[in-house]
Amino acid sequence: MNIPQTSFPRVIIVGGGFAGxxxxxxxxxxxxxxxxxxxxxxxxxxxxxxxxATGGLEPDSIAFPLRKRFNDVDNFYFRLAEVxxxxxxxxxxxxxxxxxxxxxxxxxxxxTTNFFGNTNIKKFAxxxxxxxxxxxxxxxxxxxxxxxxxxKNLEKRLALMNFVIVGGGPTGVELAGALAEMKKGILPxxxxxxxxxxxxxxxxxxxxxxxxxxxxxxxxKAEDFLIKLGVDVWKSLRVLDYNGVTVKTDGEDHFDAxxxxxxxxxxxxxxxxxxxxxxxxxxxxxxxxxYSKILGYENVYAVGDVACMxxxxxxxxxxxxxxxxxxxxxxLAKNIILELKGKKLKPFIxxxxxxxxxxxRNKAVVDLPKLKFQGVFAWFVWMFVHLFSLIGFRNKVxxxxxxxxxxxxxxxxxxxxxxxxxxxxxYSFEKENV
Amino acid sequence: MNIPQTSFPRVIIVGGGFAGxxxxxxxxxxxxxxxxxxxxxxxxxxxxxxxxATGGLEPDSIAFPLRKRFNDVDNFYFRLAEVxxxxxxxxxxxxxxxxxxxxxxxxxxxxTTNFFGNTNIKKFAxxxxxxxxxxxxxxxxxxxxxxxxxxKNLEKRLALMNFVIVGGGPTGVELAGALAEMKKGILPxxxxxxxxxxxxxxxxxxxxxxxxxxxxxxxxKAEDFLIKLGVDVWKSLRVLDYNGVTVKTDGEDHFDAxxxxxxxxxxxxxxxxxxxxxxxxxxxxxxxxxYSKILGYENVYAVGDVACMxxxxxxxxxxxxxxxxxxxxxxLAKNIILELKGKKLKPFIxxxxxxxxxxxRNKAVVDLPKLKFQGVFAWFVWMFVHLFSLIGFRNKVxxxxxxxxxxxxxxxxxxxxxxxxxxxxxYSFEKENV
Numbered sequence: 001m002n003i004p005q006t007s008f009p010r011v012i013i014v015g016g017g018f019a020g021x022x023x024x025x026x027x028x029x030x031x032x033x034x035x036x037x038x039x040x041x042x043x044x045x046x047x048x049x050x051x052x053a054t055g056g057l058e059p060d061s062i063a064f065p066l067r068k069r070f071n072d073v074d075n076f077y078f079r080l081a082e083v084x085x086x087x088x089x090x091x092x093x094x095x096x097x098x099x100x101x102x103x104x105x106x107x108x109x110x111x112t113t114n115f116f117g118n119t120n121i122k123k124f125a126x127x128x129x130x131x132x133x134x135x136x137x138x139x140x141x142x143x144x145x146x147x148x149x150x151x152k153n154l155e156k157r158l159a160l161m162n163f164v165i166v167g168g169g170p171t172g173v174e175l176a177g178a179l180a181e182m183k184k185g186i187l188p189x190x191x192x193x194x195x196x197x198x199x200x201x202x203x204x205x206x207x208x209x210x211x212x213x214x215x216x217x218x219x220x221k222a223e224d225f226l227i228k229l230g231v232d233v234w235k236s237l238r239v240l241d242y243n244g245v246t247v248k249t250d251g252e253d254h255f256d257a258x259x260x261x262x263x264x265x266x267x268x269x270x271x272x273x274x275x276x277x278x279x280x281x282x283x284x285x286x287x288x289x290x291y292s293k294i295l296g297y298e299n300v301y302a303v304g305d306v307a308c309m310x311x312x313x314x315x316x317x318x319x320x321x322x323x324x325x326x327x328x329x330x331x332l333a334k335n336i337i338l339e340l341k342g343k344k345l346k347p348f349i350x351x352x353x354x355x356x357x358x359x360x361r362n363k364a365v366v367d368l369p370k371l372k373f374q375g376v377f378a379w380f381v382w383m384f385v386h387l388f389s390l391i392g393f394r395n396k397v398x399x400x401x402x403x404x405x406x407x408x409x410x411x412x413x414x415x416x417x418x419x420x421x422x423x424x425x426x427y428s429f430e431k432e433n434v
Numbered sequence: 435m436n437i438p439q440t441s442f443p444r445v446i447i448v449g450g451g452f453a454g455x456x457x458x459x460x461x462x463x464x465x466x467x468x469x470x471x472x473x474x475x476x477x478x479x480x481x482x483x484x485x486x487a488t489g490g491l492e493p494d495s496i497a498f499p500l501r502k503r504f505n506d507v508d509n510f511y512f513r514l515a516e517v518x519x520x521x522x523x524x525x526x527x528x529x530x531x532x533x534x535x536x537x538x539x540x541x542x543x544x545x546t547t548n549f550f551g552n553t554n555i556k557k558f559a560x561x562x563x564x565x566x567x568x569x570x571x572x573x574x575x576x577x578x579x580x581x582x583x584x585x586k587n588l589e590k591r592l593a594l595m596n597f598v599i600v601g602g603g604p605t606g607v608e609l610a611g612a613l614a615e616m617k618k619g620i621l622p623x624x625x626x627x628x629x630x631x632x633x634x635x636x637x638x639x640x641x642x643x644x645x646x647x648x649x650x651x652x653x654x655k656a657e658d659f660l661i662k663l664g665v666d667v668w669k670s671l672r673v674l675d676y677n678g679v680t681v682k683t684d685g686e687d688h689f690d691a692x693x694x695x696x697x698x699x700x701x702x703x704x705x706x707x708x709x710x711x712x713x714x715x716x717x718x719x720x721x722x723x724x725y726s727k728i729l730g731y732e733n734v735y736a737v738g739d740v741a742c743m744x745x746x747x748x749x750x751x752x753x754x755x756x757x758x759x760x761x762x763x764x765x766l767a768k769n770i771i772l773e774l775k776g777k778k779l780k781p782f783i784x785x786x787x788x789x790x791x792x793x794x795r796n797k798a799v800v801d802l803p804k805l806k807f808q809g810v811f812a813w814f815v816w817m818f819v820h821l822f823s824l825i826g827f828r829n830k831v832x833x834x835x836x837x838x839x840x841x842x843x844x845x846x847x848x849x850x851x852x853x854x855x856x857x858x859x860x861y862s863f864e865k866e867n868v
Contacts, residue, residue, distance in 0.1 A: 002584050002627070041576060042850045058494035058832075060848040067624040068847065077627070080580045080851070097584055131852055142475060146514045150436050150531055190501040193436070193511070394839045394847045398492075398832060405828045413502065413828045414494040416476045417514070418565055419853065 001035075001098045003077050008033045009103035011336065012093060014083045014271065016043050016066045019304025019325035020108030021391075026333020028073050031340070035077045035102075037095065040130075041066055045390055047322065048399070049128050050171060053137035054178035055186075055415035056406055061398040063131055064391040083109075086273035088297060094273075104299045104336060107271060107286065108329065111305035111320050114265035116282065124244040125262040128171065137261060138414075139421040141179075144258050145187065149194055155256070161199040162257035164247050166239045167264035168205030169212065170357040173222055175261060176203040177359035180229035185410040201231045202255055204247075206238040206264070211365070213319060214355055218365035221374040225359040239264070258423075266320055268306040278308035280316045290347035292332045303328040311350055318350050322389070327351060358382045361407070435469075435532045437511050442467045443537035445770065446527060448517045448705065450477050450500045453738025453759035454542030455825075460767020462507050465774070469511045469536075471529065474564075475500055479824055481756065482833070483562050484605060487571035488612035489620075489849035490840055495832040497565055498825040517543075520707035522731060527705075538733045538770060541705060541720065542763065545739035545754050548699035550716065558678040559696040562605065571695060572848075573855040575613075578692050579621065583628055589690070595633040596691035598681050600673045601698035602639030603646065604791040607656055609695060610637040611793035614663035619844040635665045636689055638681075640672040640698070645799070647753060648789055652799035655808040659793040673698070692857075700754055702740040712742030712751065719751060724781035726766045737762040745784055752784050756823070761785060792816045795841070 003010075008031050013020045016038035027034050042063040051057040070076045081095040086107075092099050113127040126137050141163075148160035163179055165172045179201045188196045203210075203226060209219045210226075210233070223233055238250040247255040268285035270277055276295045278287040285308035286294045292301045292309065304325030308317035318324035328348060335345045354368040356378065364379040366372065383403060390396050406412055437444075442465050447454045450472035461468050476497040485491040504510045515529040520541075526533050547561040560571050575597075582594035597613055599606045613635045622630045637644075637660060643653045644660075644667070657667055668687065675682040681689040702719035704711055708728060712721040719742035720728045726735045726743065738759030742751035752758035762782060769779045788802040790812065798813040800806065817837060824830050840846055 002586070040851065041580070042852075058492045059852060060492035060494070060850060063850050063852070065624075065847065065849050068845075068849075071623040079583075135852075146475070149513075152436070189505040190499075392847065394836070394845075397835055397839070401831055401835060402828070405831070411828075413499065413826065415499050415502075416494060416497050417474065418476075418493060418497070418569075 001079055001081075001095070001100050003033075003035060003079075003100065006033055006075070008075060009340070010035060010101065011104045011106065012037065012100060012102040013106040013108055014038075014093070015108035015110055015304070015306075016040070017046075017108060017110045017304060017325065018322045019110070019307075019329040020106070021069065022326045022329025023106050023108060023303060023333045024070065024076070026330055027336060028070075028076070030337055032336075033075045033077070035079065035100065036066065036070070037079045037081050037083055037093075038066060039080070039082045041080050042131075043069070043391055044131055045395075046129070047386060047389075049131070049134040050174045050178055052131065052134040052414075053128055053175065054141070054182055055138055055412040056178065057399060057402055058414050059131045059135055061395050061402065062390070064395060069391070083271050086271055086300070088274060088300060091299070102299070105301065106332065107294070107300065107302040107306055108304050108325075109269040109271060109306050110325075111266040112269040113262060114267035114282065114284075115262065116265060118241065121239075121242050121260075121262060124242050125166070125260040127262055128175070129266070135419065136421045139417045139419060140259055140423065142415055142417050143420060143423070145191055145194065149191060158198055158200075159245070159256040160258045161194075161196075162202070162255060162259070163200065164202045164204060164255050164257040164260045166204050166247075166260065166262050168203055168207075168210035168233075168235070169263060170355075171263040172203055172205070172261075173210055173226065173357050173359060175263065176201055176226055176231045177229060177363070180226070180231050181360050182412060183230065186412055186415070190415070202234060202257070203231050204234045204237050204239055204249070206236070208236050210235070211357055214357070214365065215367045215372050217372055218357075218367050218374065222357060222359055222365050225363040229360055229363075266305065268308075270306060274300065278317065280308060283308065283317070285317060291335055291345050292328055292348065301332055303332050309348060311348060314350060319355075321355070323353055324350055356382050356385065435513055435515075435529070435534050437467075437469055437513075437534065440467055440509070442509060443774070444469060444535065445538045445540065446471065446534060446536040447540040447542055448472075448527070449542035449544055449738070449740075450474070451480075451542060451544045451738060451759065452756045453544070453763040454540070455503065456760045456763025457540050457542065457737060457767045458504065458510070460764055461770060462504075462510070464771055466770075467509045467511070468507075469513065469534065470500065470504070471513045471515050471517055471527075472500060473514070473516045475512075475514050476565075477503070477825055478565055479829075480563070481820060481823075483565070483568040484608045484612055486565065486568040486848075487562055487609065488575070488616055489572055489846040490612065491833060491836055492848050493565045493569055495829050495836065496824070498829060503825070517705055520705055520734070522708060522734060525733070536733070539735065540766065541728070541734070541736040541740055542738050542759075543703040543705060543740050545700035546703040547696060548701035548716065548718075549696065550699060552675065555673075555676050555694075555696060558676050559600070559694040561696055562609070563700070569853065570855045573851045573853060574693055574857065575616075576849055576851050577854060577857070579625055579628065583625060592632055592634075593679070593690040594692045595628075595630075596636070596689060596693070597634065598636045598638060598689050598691040598694045600638050600681075600694065600696050602637055602641075602644035602667075602669070603697060604789075605697040606637055606639070606695075607644055607660065607791050607793060609697065610635055610660055610665045611663060611797070614660070614665050615794050616846060617664065620846055620849070624849070636668060636691070637665050638668045638671050638673055638683070640670070642670045644669070645791055648791070648799065649801045649806050651806055652791075652801050652808065656791060656793055656799050659797040663794055663797075700739065702742075704740060708734065717742065717751070725769055725779050726762055726782065735766055737766050743782060745782060748784060753789075755789070757787055758784055790816050790819065
């Protein structure tokens with residue numbers, strides 16, 4: 001991997017998401033060699049992927065080149081590679097570009113879509129955990145409208161205009177809201193020869209409430225906003241299967257839909273070779289101590305989505321969101337430095353700053369520890385927090401300009417099919433038994 | 435194709451580039467049905483593709499959704515399709531989504547890369563006529579640096595850092611300049627563990643001057659600028675072949691390069707079924723009258739790159755650039771309306787507004803009919819003209835913000851490998867006889 005052996009201990013960080021970046025930033029200019037490995041050459045600001053998928057933002061404005069982030073840092077190495085295995089006995093990671101020894105290994109590989117073992121859904125449904133996946137959704141949505149325009153069979157046309165989003169967490173809620181705004185403001189103008197009233201947006205949630213984990217008020221208000229935007233919200237309905245034609249549920253309602261977006265679960269994107277994963281609700285995360293050490297290992301750590309740390313009030317680990325990842329990453333960097341200096345380490349305490357979700361124009365819900373509010377002000381808070389959290393000045397400016405433009409013009413202008421998505425089910429459209 | 439038959443004559447326009455858009459805009463709200471067909475759902479601002487390829491602009495800022503352009507126009511239909519053939523006897527076009535009858539057919543399909551029949555070059559070299567192709571170059575350039583970093587063999591490493599651009603027209607000159615600026619400002623910071631001095635940028639031109647068609651002064655100054663930026667300019671050197679490893683020329687110099695960008699020629703992207711193409715210098719364009727009618731046809735027109743119209747001073751047709759395309763498109767729309775009203779048509783006279791090319795920061799050359807200038811002012815003129823010509827207010831703002839940012843920060847921030855380019859020659863690196 002062409003990384004020099006120096007007298008400094010080597011810390012390898014796998015993953016340049018929120019957690020990995022926080023660790024790497026915290027270890028800057030220490031007496032350490034830091035190697036950051038990611039399979040992409042950019043950091044993805046995942047909270048805004050849904051806006052890429054719905055034509056509101058260009059992908060390049062929510063991605064930040066990882067090399068640039070560390071342009072002026074000494075003893076820092078970035079490698080574009082996939083880590084395939086950890087050999088903890090030999091302190092070596094195995095990657096697509098060779099093996100590398102570590103003194104300390106930090107696993108910050110994040111999470112991946114959890115299809116709970118359903119191979120049909122995995123094959124036919126769309127997921128949205130990366131920029132290319134968000135672009136695939138953007139292409140598919142637009143391609144389905146182009147196809148609907150030509151489709152004379154009503155049943156097929158309705159299926160092309162039927163959108164099913166599975167999972168009522170922030171991703172599902174935000175996507176459903178954004179699609180509803182496309183339906184309202186853009187699609188009737190772009191497709192005057194289609195009856196856009198026939199477009200349906202279904203949000204399906206297996207439990208009895210949306211935005212589980214947020215306050216009851218936020219959940220109810222979000223549902224209220226979605227219904228006002230024209231989204232069909234289905235609660236306490238579980239999706240069992242999707243064969244590319246029909247979404248089968250455990251209720252009476254089935255959905256013939258050509259676009260199914262699976263936002264119903266994530267799981268840790270663990271690396272092979274380590275034992276002791278935390279299997280809480282099939283979450284597939286590494287069990288770690290309050291110092292982010294993977295149980296049973298002395299020099300292997302996990303932070304962020306892939307880590308499952310039990311602290312008071314979080315007996316199943318922290319939520320798989322940006323905040324715990326950033327906080328764990330920052331503290332781990334501090335602890336690594338403290339340990340080097342032979343000082344006492346600090347245990348992790350999660351500082352819950354609250355959570356929020358946006359549904360659409362002037363519509364968001366915010367739960368702060370001491371204050372919960374919804375509506376226009378919440379929407380501005382949501383925008384401010386996301387703009388502030390984006391990495392890179394250029395990205396902030398470009399996203400801000402897009403938002404101002406979209407707000408004033410009721411528009412979403414990046415509705416481009418740059419790389420058409422090759423639907424797996426395009427020519428097997430006939431209805432089958434599921 | 436689900437387009438209603440009305441009492442209005444139907445004009446089909448194939449291609450949403452500069453020429454096709456100009457025709458469609460000119461025919462708005464007339465007693466006509468206008469059908470625009472393109473294989474992409476967006477217009478591409480081709481003059482800035484090279485900035486997408488070199489990480490200076492996001493692709494979404496130089497593409498504009500075609501449907502949006504005609505949101506408020508009646509009797510207008512857009513279809514996303516590829517036109518495969520014209521049956522002129524029956525007045526029907528054949529497309530990937532079905533056949534359609536026309537009263538008048540306007541072919542504005544533009545141009546495509548001309549490899550002059552060399553299948554090796556076509557297979558191994560990169561082209562840059564579309565957004566996906568520009569993104570492929572962006573990915574490949576960055577992937578080659580990631581690979582160079584790991585390559586211990588000096589010869590192979592040099593080849594990964596050796597860039598050959600074939601063709602000294604505006605595209606080649608602008609690409610070479612942009613790569614040279616990446617070499618200067620960005621790559622040494624991004625790849626501190628590579629010796630970026632080993633990177634070579636070669637611009638190869640078969641004739642004795644760059645920017646053929648522009649003034650001698652512009653040509654010389656452009657070369658001067660390029661040399662100052664560190665580009666190796668090779669004139670009167672013809673590329674004969676490229677096998678994925680070595681670029682073979684008709685001179686003594688051969689180039690071992692893993693990135694070859696072919697900007698040495700374009701040809702009309704003609705549609706099958708029509709006779710009478712203009713084969714001047716294998717340009718593959720339709721011979722048209724001064725009224726843009728394809729010779730031998732009564733109701734089939736060609737405009738832009740795909741048309742070859744002889745007018746005074748242009749015995750081999752007009753240059754394959756935006757200006758002739760826009761002017762021909764505008765006039766054709768007027769003539770179609772005049773013809774409908776039974777009035778006399780106007781013959782085309784090309785108004786040469788001049789041409790320009792940028793080499794880099796503060797470096798451009800501008801030839802106006804009465805004034806030729808180079809340097810900083812030319813660069814500002816170049817930027818102003820391109821910003822002004824971009825379609826869409828949002829695109830103008832985003833491009834402007836990027837340019838300001840890039841100028842102040844000496845940066846190009848969209849250096850992202852979003853869809854890795856699958857090199858065809860990656861594992862056949864060993865040197866062979868060419």
